[in-house]
Amino acid sequence: MFELTDDQRALREAAREFAEREVRPRAIDLDRQGQYPAEILGELGDRRWTGLTLSEAYGGKGGSLVDLVVLVEELSAALMPVASALALHLGVATVVERFGTGEQRERWLPEMARFETVGALGLSEEHAGSDKSGMETTATKVGDEWLLDGHKRWVTNYLDGDEVLVYARDDPEAPFPDGVTAFLVPTAEFDVEEVWDTMGARPVKSPKVRLDGVRVADDRRIGPVGGAYRQRSTLSTGVNVPARGVGIARAALEDTVAYTAEREQGGSAIGDRQGVRWRAGEMAMRVETARLLTFRAAALADRGEDHRHEFAMAKVAATEAAVENANEAMQLHGGIGYTTEKHVERYLRDARLLTLAGGPNEGHRDTLGETTFERYRRER
Numbered sequence: 001m002f003e004l005t006d007d008q009r010a011l012r013e014a015a016r017e018f019a020e021r022e023v024r025p026r027a028i029d030l031d032r033q034g035q036y037p038a039e040i041l042g043e044l045g046d047r048r049w050t051g052l053t054l055s056e057a058y059g060g061k062g063g064s065l066v067d068l069v070v071l072v073e074e075l076s077a078a079l080m081p082v083a084s085a086l087a088l089h090l091g092v093a094t095v096v097e098r099f100g101t102g103e104q105r106e107r108w109l110p111e112m113a114r115f116e117t118v119g120a121l122g123l124s125e126e127h128a129g130s131d132k133s134g135m136e137t138t139a140t141k142v143g144d145e146w147l148l149d150g151h152k153r154w155v156t157n158y159l160d161g162d163e164v165l166v167y168a169r170d171d172p173e174a175p176f177p178d179g180v181t182a183f184l185v186p187t188a189e190f191d192v193e194e195v196w197d198t199m200g201a202r203p204v205k206s207p208k209v210r211l212d213g214v215r216v217a218d219d220r221r222i223g224p225v226g227g228a229y230r231q232r233s234t235l236s237t238g239v240n241v242p243a244r245g246v247g248i249a250r251a252a253l254e255d256t257v258a259y260t261a262e263r264e265q266g267g268s269a270i271g272d273r274q275g276v277r278w279r280a281g282e283m284a285m286r287v288e289t290a291r292l293l294t295f296r297a298a299a300l301a302d303r304g305e306d307h308r309h310e311f312a313m314a315k316v317a318a319t320e321a322a323v324e325n326a327n328e329a330m331q332l333h334g335g336i337g338y339t340t341e342k343h344v345e346r347y348l349r350d351a352r353l354l355t356l357a358g359g360p361n362e363g364h365r366d367t368l369g370e371t372t373f374e375r376y377r378r379e380r
Protein backbone atom coordinates (compact mmCIF):
# COMPACT_ATOMS: atom_id res chain seq x y z
CA MET A 1 0.00 0.00 0.00
CA PHE A 2 1.27 3.47 -0.81
CA GLU A 3 1.30 6.02 2.02
CA LEU A 4 2.70 9.53 2.13
CA THR A 5 5.08 10.35 4.97
CA ASP A 6 4.23 13.07 7.50
CA ASP A 7 6.61 15.45 5.68
CA GLN A 8 4.91 14.72 2.37
CA ARG A 9 1.49 15.37 3.89
CA ALA A 10 2.79 18.68 5.24
CA LEU A 11 4.16 19.56 1.80
CA ARG A 12 0.77 18.74 0.26
CA GLU A 13 -1.05 20.94 2.76
CA ALA A 14 1.34 23.86 2.22
CA ALA A 15 1.25 23.50 -1.56
CA ARG A 16 -2.56 23.24 -1.60
CA GLU A 17 -2.90 26.31 0.58
CA PHE A 18 -0.49 28.25 -1.67
CA ALA A 19 -2.22 27.10 -4.87
CA GLU A 20 -5.71 27.96 -3.56
CA ARG A 21 -4.65 31.37 -2.26
CA GLU A 22 -2.10 32.55 -4.84
CA VAL A 23 -2.73 30.65 -8.06
CA ARG A 24 -6.36 29.71 -8.52
CA PRO A 25 -7.80 33.23 -8.08
CA ARG A 26 -5.51 34.48 -10.89
CA ALA A 27 -5.81 31.45 -13.17
CA ILE A 28 -8.64 32.63 -15.44
CA ASP A 29 -7.04 36.04 -16.08
CA LEU A 30 -3.53 34.64 -16.67
CA ASP A 31 -4.96 32.14 -19.15
CA ARG A 32 -7.11 34.72 -20.95
CA GLN A 33 -4.22 37.16 -21.25
CA GLY A 34 -1.61 34.51 -22.02
CA GLN A 35 0.52 36.09 -19.33
CA TYR A 36 3.57 34.34 -17.86
CA PRO A 37 2.93 33.66 -14.12
CA ALA A 38 6.23 35.35 -13.19
CA GLU A 39 5.09 36.55 -9.78
CA ILE A 40 3.76 33.14 -8.76
CA LEU A 41 6.93 31.40 -9.94
CA GLY A 42 8.99 34.00 -8.05
CA GLU A 43 7.08 33.11 -4.89
CA LEU A 44 7.67 29.41 -5.55
CA GLY A 45 11.35 30.34 -5.91
CA ASP A 46 11.30 32.15 -2.53
CA ARG A 47 10.09 28.87 -1.00
CA ARG A 48 12.76 26.99 -3.03
CA TRP A 49 10.05 24.71 -4.40
CA THR A 50 11.57 25.48 -7.81
CA GLY A 51 14.56 23.56 -6.44
CA LEU A 52 12.48 20.95 -4.62
CA THR A 53 14.46 17.89 -5.71
CA LEU A 54 17.90 19.56 -5.81
CA SER A 55 20.22 18.77 -2.94
CA GLU A 56 20.35 21.14 0.01
CA ALA A 57 24.06 21.69 -0.65
CA TYR A 58 23.03 23.66 -3.76
CA GLY A 59 20.11 25.51 -2.23
CA GLY A 60 17.45 22.92 -3.00
CA LYS A 61 15.11 21.09 -0.61
CA GLY A 62 16.60 17.62 -1.08
CA GLY A 63 13.17 16.25 -2.00
CA SER A 64 12.26 13.02 -3.77
CA LEU A 65 10.29 12.41 -6.96
CA VAL A 66 7.29 11.50 -4.80
CA ASP A 67 7.60 14.99 -3.28
CA LEU A 68 7.68 16.43 -6.80
CA VAL A 69 4.49 14.55 -7.68
CA VAL A 70 2.81 15.95 -4.55
CA LEU A 71 3.75 19.55 -5.41
CA VAL A 72 2.97 19.30 -9.12
CA GLU A 73 -0.52 17.86 -8.51
CA GLU A 74 -1.40 20.81 -6.30
CA LEU A 75 -0.08 23.46 -8.69
CA SER A 76 -1.64 21.81 -11.71
CA ALA A 77 -5.02 21.62 -9.99
CA ALA A 78 -4.91 25.42 -9.80
CA LEU A 79 -3.23 26.31 -13.14
CA MET A 80 -1.44 23.58 -15.10
CA PRO A 81 1.13 25.80 -16.87
CA VAL A 82 2.56 26.93 -13.51
CA ALA A 83 3.39 23.27 -12.89
CA SER A 84 4.84 22.95 -16.43
CA ALA A 85 7.09 25.96 -15.96
CA LEU A 86 8.36 24.65 -12.62
CA ALA A 87 8.82 21.07 -13.81
CA LEU A 88 10.63 21.92 -17.06
CA HIS A 89 12.95 24.28 -15.18
CA LEU A 90 13.65 21.71 -12.47
CA GLY A 91 14.27 19.06 -15.11
CA VAL A 92 17.06 21.21 -16.57
CA ALA A 93 18.54 21.88 -13.12
CA THR A 94 18.45 18.14 -12.40
CA VAL A 95 20.55 17.46 -15.51
CA VAL A 96 23.11 20.01 -14.28
CA GLU A 97 23.12 18.41 -10.83
CA ARG A 98 23.34 14.82 -12.05
CA PHE A 99 25.71 15.18 -14.98
CA GLY A 100 27.46 18.55 -14.57
CA THR A 101 30.83 19.19 -12.94
CA GLY A 102 31.20 20.51 -9.37
CA GLU A 103 32.01 23.92 -10.83
CA GLN A 104 28.88 23.92 -12.99
CA ARG A 105 26.71 22.96 -10.03
CA GLU A 106 28.13 25.82 -7.97
CA ARG A 107 27.69 28.21 -10.86
CA TRP A 108 24.05 27.51 -11.74
CA LEU A 109 22.18 25.51 -9.12
CA PRO A 110 21.81 27.95 -6.20
CA GLU A 111 20.20 30.52 -8.52
CA MET A 112 18.11 27.88 -10.25
CA ALA A 113 16.83 26.58 -6.91
CA ARG A 114 15.47 30.09 -6.24
CA PHE A 115 14.23 30.59 -9.83
CA GLU A 116 16.60 33.51 -10.27
CA THR A 117 18.11 31.66 -13.21
CA VAL A 118 15.32 30.03 -15.20
CA GLY A 119 15.94 26.90 -17.25
CA ALA A 120 14.25 25.69 -20.45
CA LEU A 121 14.59 22.42 -22.33
CA GLY A 122 15.71 22.48 -25.98
CA LEU A 123 15.28 18.89 -27.11
CA SER A 124 12.44 18.71 -29.67
CA GLU A 125 12.85 19.88 -33.26
CA GLU A 126 10.84 19.89 -36.45
CA HIS A 127 12.02 16.36 -37.35
CA ALA A 128 12.70 15.25 -33.77
CA GLY A 129 9.32 14.96 -32.04
CA SER A 130 8.26 11.64 -30.56
CA ASP A 131 11.40 10.15 -32.18
CA LYS A 132 14.42 12.22 -31.23
CA SER A 133 16.75 10.35 -33.61
CA GLY A 134 15.78 12.88 -36.28
CA MET A 135 17.65 15.60 -34.37
CA GLU A 136 19.46 17.93 -36.80
CA THR A 137 21.02 20.61 -34.59
CA THR A 138 24.79 20.19 -34.71
CA ALA A 139 27.64 21.00 -32.33
CA THR A 140 31.07 21.34 -33.94
CA LYS A 141 34.21 21.66 -31.85
CA VAL A 142 36.34 24.62 -32.97
CA GLY A 143 39.40 25.08 -30.75
CA ASP A 144 38.17 25.43 -27.16
CA GLU A 145 34.65 26.29 -28.21
CA TRP A 146 31.62 24.69 -29.81
CA LEU A 147 29.69 26.05 -32.74
CA LEU A 148 25.95 25.34 -32.53
CA ASP A 149 23.71 25.41 -35.60
CA GLY A 150 20.08 24.44 -35.97
CA HIS A 151 16.77 25.04 -34.23
CA LYS A 152 14.70 23.87 -31.29
CA ARG A 153 10.94 24.03 -31.01
CA TRP A 154 8.47 23.93 -28.14
CA VAL A 155 10.99 25.50 -25.75
CA THR A 156 8.73 26.02 -22.72
CA ASN A 157 9.89 28.90 -20.45
CA TYR A 158 12.10 30.34 -23.23
CA LEU A 159 10.52 33.82 -23.34
CA ASP A 160 11.07 34.42 -19.64
CA GLY A 161 14.02 32.08 -19.24
CA ASP A 162 17.78 32.49 -18.97
CA GLU A 163 19.40 29.23 -20.04
CA VAL A 164 18.30 26.60 -22.56
CA LEU A 165 19.61 23.06 -22.20
CA VAL A 166 20.30 22.31 -25.87
CA TYR A 167 20.87 18.78 -27.18
CA ALA A 168 22.91 18.70 -30.38
CA ARG A 169 24.61 16.12 -32.58
CA ASP A 170 28.37 16.29 -32.12
CA ASP A 171 28.71 13.31 -34.47
CA PRO A 172 25.82 12.97 -36.92
CA GLU A 173 27.31 9.66 -38.16
CA ALA A 174 27.20 8.03 -34.72
CA PRO A 175 24.20 5.70 -34.25
CA PHE A 176 21.56 7.50 -32.16
CA PRO A 177 21.35 7.81 -29.13
CA ASP A 178 25.14 8.21 -29.27
CA GLY A 179 26.65 11.32 -30.78
CA VAL A 180 24.49 13.77 -28.80
CA THR A 181 26.01 16.40 -26.49
CA ALA A 182 24.20 18.87 -24.20
CA PHE A 183 25.02 22.55 -23.52
CA LEU A 184 23.54 25.32 -21.44
CA VAL A 185 23.04 28.19 -23.87
CA PRO A 186 21.87 31.68 -22.76
CA THR A 187 18.47 32.59 -24.25
CA ALA A 188 20.00 35.79 -25.69
CA GLU A 189 21.99 33.66 -28.18
CA PHE A 190 18.87 32.46 -30.06
CA ASP A 191 16.64 34.08 -32.67
CA VAL A 192 12.94 33.55 -32.13
CA GLU A 193 11.29 32.13 -35.24
CA GLU A 194 7.74 31.43 -34.06
CA VAL A 195 5.72 32.00 -30.91
CA TRP A 196 2.67 29.81 -31.41
CA ASP A 197 -0.79 30.69 -30.23
CA THR A 198 -1.89 27.48 -28.52
CA MET A 199 -5.23 25.95 -27.55
CA GLY A 200 -4.17 25.53 -23.92
CA ALA A 201 -1.15 26.11 -21.69
CA ARG A 202 -1.55 29.72 -22.76
CA PRO A 203 0.34 31.55 -19.99
CA VAL A 204 3.63 29.75 -20.71
CA LYS A 205 4.68 29.96 -24.36
CA SER A 206 6.79 27.30 -26.08
CA PRO A 207 8.37 28.95 -29.14
CA LYS A 208 10.57 27.78 -31.99
CA VAL A 209 14.06 29.28 -31.78
CA ARG A 210 17.15 29.23 -34.03
CA LEU A 211 20.86 28.91 -33.32
CA ASP A 212 23.02 30.24 -36.16
CA GLY A 213 26.73 29.69 -35.59
CA VAL A 214 26.39 30.32 -31.85
CA ARG A 215 29.72 29.97 -30.04
CA VAL A 216 29.53 28.15 -26.72
CA ALA A 217 32.49 27.69 -24.36
CA ASP A 218 33.32 24.10 -23.40
CA ASP A 219 32.59 24.90 -19.75
CA ARG A 220 28.91 25.13 -20.76
CA ARG A 221 28.90 21.52 -21.95
CA ILE A 222 26.88 19.44 -19.50
CA GLY A 223 27.98 15.80 -19.36
CA PRO A 224 30.19 13.79 -21.68
CA VAL A 225 30.72 14.43 -25.38
CA GLY A 226 28.38 12.12 -27.27
CA GLY A 227 26.67 10.67 -24.20
CA ALA A 228 24.04 13.23 -23.23
CA TYR A 229 20.95 11.59 -24.70
CA ARG A 230 21.83 8.23 -23.19
CA GLN A 231 22.12 9.96 -19.81
CA ARG A 232 18.63 11.46 -20.21
CA SER A 233 17.09 8.01 -20.15
CA THR A 234 18.27 7.62 -16.54
CA LEU A 235 16.26 10.68 -15.43
CA SER A 236 12.77 10.15 -14.08
CA THR A 237 11.66 13.76 -13.88
CA GLY A 238 8.98 12.88 -16.49
CA VAL A 239 6.72 11.80 -13.61
CA ASN A 240 5.72 15.44 -13.51
CA VAL A 241 3.56 14.90 -16.62
CA PRO A 242 1.15 12.33 -15.13
CA ALA A 243 1.20 14.39 -11.90
CA ARG A 244 -0.07 17.34 -13.91
CA GLY A 245 -2.80 15.07 -15.26
CA VAL A 246 -3.84 14.06 -11.74
CA GLY A 247 -4.08 17.74 -10.77
CA ILE A 248 -6.42 18.65 -13.62
CA ALA A 249 -8.51 15.48 -13.19
CA ARG A 250 -8.96 16.24 -9.49
CA ALA A 251 -9.82 19.90 -10.03
CA ALA A 252 -12.43 18.91 -12.63
CA LEU A 253 -13.95 16.46 -10.14
CA GLU A 254 -14.00 18.94 -7.25
CA ASP A 255 -15.58 21.67 -9.37
CA THR A 256 -18.21 19.21 -10.62
CA VAL A 257 -19.16 17.98 -7.16
CA ALA A 258 -19.45 21.57 -5.89
CA TYR A 259 -21.42 22.80 -8.89
CA THR A 260 -23.86 19.90 -9.20
CA ALA A 261 -24.57 19.98 -5.45
CA GLU A 262 -25.68 23.62 -5.81
CA ARG A 263 -27.28 23.77 -9.21
CA GLU A 264 -30.99 22.99 -9.08
CA GLN A 265 -33.15 22.01 -12.00
CA GLY A 266 -36.57 20.31 -11.86
CA GLY A 267 -36.89 21.05 -8.14
CA SER A 268 -33.68 19.43 -6.89
CA ALA A 269 -29.90 19.59 -7.21
CA ILE A 270 -28.65 17.92 -10.38
CA GLY A 271 -26.07 16.23 -8.18
CA ASP A 272 -28.91 14.27 -6.56
CA ARG A 273 -29.60 12.38 -9.81
CA GLN A 274 -28.18 8.89 -9.89
CA GLY A 275 -26.91 9.44 -13.44
CA VAL A 276 -24.79 12.35 -12.21
CA ARG A 277 -23.58 10.65 -9.04
CA TRP A 278 -22.39 7.60 -10.91
CA ARG A 279 -20.43 9.83 -13.25
CA ALA A 280 -18.88 11.73 -10.33
CA GLY A 281 -17.91 8.37 -8.84
CA GLU A 282 -16.22 7.38 -12.12
CA MET A 283 -14.36 10.69 -12.09
CA ALA A 284 -13.11 10.01 -8.55
CA MET A 285 -12.03 6.51 -9.59
CA ARG A 286 -9.97 7.97 -12.44
CA VAL A 287 -8.30 10.49 -10.11
CA GLU A 288 -7.40 7.91 -7.51
CA THR A 289 -6.20 5.30 -10.01
CA ALA A 290 -4.08 7.91 -11.79
CA ARG A 291 -2.62 9.21 -8.54
CA LEU A 292 -1.71 5.77 -7.21
CA LEU A 293 -0.06 4.81 -10.50
CA THR A 294 1.89 8.08 -10.54
CA PHE A 295 3.05 7.73 -6.93
CA ARG A 296 4.06 4.13 -7.58
CA ALA A 297 6.16 5.09 -10.61
CA ALA A 298 7.81 7.93 -8.65
CA ALA A 299 8.46 5.74 -5.60
CA LEU A 300 10.13 3.04 -7.74
CA ALA A 301 12.24 5.71 -9.44
CA ASP A 302 13.24 7.10 -6.02
CA ARG A 303 14.40 3.60 -5.04
CA GLY A 304 16.38 3.28 -8.27
CA GLU A 305 14.20 0.39 -9.50
CA ASP A 306 13.03 -0.30 -13.03
CA HIS A 307 9.79 1.61 -13.49
CA ARG A 308 9.27 1.64 -17.26
CA HIS A 309 6.05 -0.39 -16.94
CA GLU A 310 4.66 1.69 -14.08
CA PHE A 311 5.66 4.99 -15.65
CA ALA A 312 4.05 4.15 -19.01
CA MET A 313 0.84 3.18 -17.20
CA ALA A 314 0.86 6.35 -15.12
CA LYS A 315 1.50 8.60 -18.13
CA VAL A 316 -1.35 7.11 -20.16
CA ALA A 317 -3.85 6.71 -17.30
CA ALA A 318 -3.30 10.11 -15.69
CA THR A 319 -3.24 12.22 -18.84
CA GLU A 320 -6.33 10.49 -20.21
CA ALA A 321 -8.05 10.85 -16.83
CA ALA A 322 -7.44 14.59 -17.11
CA VAL A 323 -9.04 14.79 -20.56
CA GLU A 324 -11.99 12.57 -19.60
CA ASN A 325 -12.69 14.34 -16.31
CA ALA A 326 -12.41 17.78 -17.87
CA ASN A 327 -14.82 16.70 -20.58
CA GLU A 328 -17.27 15.30 -18.02
CA ALA A 329 -16.94 18.45 -15.92
CA MET A 330 -17.88 20.57 -18.90
CA GLN A 331 -20.91 18.43 -19.68
CA LEU A 332 -22.13 18.49 -16.07
CA HIS A 333 -21.67 22.27 -15.82
CA GLY A 334 -23.90 22.76 -18.85
CA GLY A 335 -23.66 26.06 -20.73
CA ILE A 336 -21.82 27.99 -18.03
CA GLY A 337 -18.96 25.44 -18.20
CA TYR A 338 -18.46 26.41 -21.82
CA THR A 339 -17.63 29.97 -20.80
CA THR A 340 -14.47 31.46 -19.31
CA GLU A 341 -16.45 32.39 -16.19
CA LYS A 342 -15.67 28.83 -14.99
CA HIS A 343 -12.37 26.98 -14.88
CA VAL A 344 -13.58 23.82 -16.59
CA GLU A 345 -13.18 24.94 -20.23
CA ARG A 346 -9.51 25.71 -19.41
CA TYR A 347 -9.05 22.31 -17.78
CA LEU A 348 -10.13 20.70 -21.03
CA ARG A 349 -7.79 22.84 -23.16
CA ASP A 350 -4.84 22.34 -20.79
CA ALA A 351 -5.47 18.62 -20.35
CA ARG A 352 -5.42 18.10 -24.10
CA LEU A 353 -1.69 18.95 -24.19
CA LEU A 354 -0.74 16.18 -21.79
CA THR A 355 -1.62 13.18 -23.95
CA LEU A 356 0.62 14.39 -26.79
CA ALA A 357 3.50 16.13 -24.96
CA GLY A 358 6.07 14.39 -22.76
CA GLY A 359 6.02 11.80 -25.56
CA PRO A 360 2.63 11.01 -27.15
CA ASN A 361 0.61 8.33 -25.35
CA GLU A 362 0.95 6.02 -28.36
CA GLY A 363 4.70 5.73 -27.65
CA HIS A 364 4.01 5.02 -23.97
CA ARG A 365 1.47 2.37 -25.02
CA ASP A 366 4.26 0.79 -27.13
CA THR A 367 6.44 0.66 -24.00
CA LEU A 368 3.57 -0.70 -21.95
CA GLY A 369 2.91 -3.43 -24.48
CA GLU A 370 6.58 -4.40 -24.41
CA THR A 371 6.88 -4.47 -20.62
CA THR A 372 3.56 -6.30 -20.31
CA PHE A 373 4.80 -9.11 -22.55
CA GLU A 374 8.06 -9.24 -20.57
CA ARG A 375 6.30 -9.28 -17.24
CA TYR A 376 3.32 -11.54 -17.86
CA ARG A 377 4.92 -14.16 -20.12
CA ARG A 378 4.58 -17.59 -18.53
CA GLU A 379 5.04 -21.05 -19.99
CA ARG A 380 1.61 -22.67 -20.29
Ligand SMILES: Cc1cc2nc3c(=O)[nH]c(=O)nc-3n(C[C@H](O)[C@H](O)[C@H](O)COP(=O)(O)OP(=O)(O)OC[C@H]3O[C@@H](n4cnc5c(N)ncnc54)[C@H](O)[C@@H]3O)c2cc1C
Nearest residue numbers: 121122123124129130154155156206356357358359360362
Ligand atom coordinates in the same frame (compact mmCIF):
# COMPACT_ATOMS: atom_id res chain seq x y z
C1 LIG B 1 2.98 23.22 -25.62
C2 LIG B 1 4.14 22.27 -25.78
C3 LIG B 1 5.23 22.37 -24.94
C4 LIG B 1 6.35 21.56 -25.13
N1 LIG B 1 7.47 21.76 -24.36
C5 LIG B 1 8.64 21.17 -24.73
C6 LIG B 1 9.87 21.57 -24.14
O1 LIG B 1 9.90 22.41 -23.23
N2 LIG B 1 11.01 21.03 -24.61
C7 LIG B 1 11.03 20.09 -25.61
O2 LIG B 1 12.11 19.64 -25.98
N3 LIG B 1 9.86 19.67 -26.17
C8 LIG B 1 8.68 20.19 -25.78
N4 LIG B 1 7.49 19.82 -26.37
C9 LIG B 1 7.54 18.86 -27.44
C10 LIG B 1 6.76 17.60 -27.16
O3 LIG B 1 7.45 16.78 -26.27
C11 LIG B 1 6.50 16.97 -28.54
O4 LIG B 1 5.44 17.71 -29.12
C12 LIG B 1 6.16 15.54 -28.44
O5 LIG B 1 7.32 14.79 -28.11
C13 LIG B 1 5.59 14.99 -29.74
O6 LIG B 1 6.35 15.37 -30.86
P1 LIG B 1 5.61 16.01 -32.12
O7 LIG B 1 4.74 17.12 -31.65
O8 LIG B 1 6.62 16.31 -33.15
O9 LIG B 1 4.64 14.85 -32.65
P2 LIG B 1 4.99 13.68 -33.69
O10 LIG B 1 6.20 12.92 -33.26
O11 LIG B 1 4.98 14.26 -35.07
O12 LIG B 1 3.73 12.75 -33.51
C14 LIG B 1 2.42 13.18 -33.96
C15 LIG B 1 1.41 12.15 -33.53
O13 LIG B 1 1.71 10.89 -34.16
C16 LIG B 1 1.30 9.84 -33.32
N5 LIG B 1 2.45 8.96 -33.00
C17 LIG B 1 3.72 9.34 -32.70
N6 LIG B 1 4.46 8.27 -32.38
C18 LIG B 1 3.65 7.18 -32.50
C19 LIG B 1 3.82 5.77 -32.32
N7 LIG B 1 4.98 5.26 -31.88
N8 LIG B 1 2.75 4.96 -32.56
C20 LIG B 1 1.58 5.46 -32.97
N9 LIG B 1 1.35 6.78 -33.12
C21 LIG B 1 2.37 7.63 -32.90
C22 LIG B 1 0.75 10.46 -32.03
O14 LIG B 1 -0.65 10.57 -32.11
C23 LIG B 1 1.41 11.82 -32.05
O15 LIG B 1 0.71 12.77 -31.26
C24 LIG B 1 6.34 20.58 -26.15
C25 LIG B 1 5.20 20.43 -26.97
C26 LIG B 1 4.13 21.27 -26.81
C27 LIG B 1 2.96 21.14 -27.75
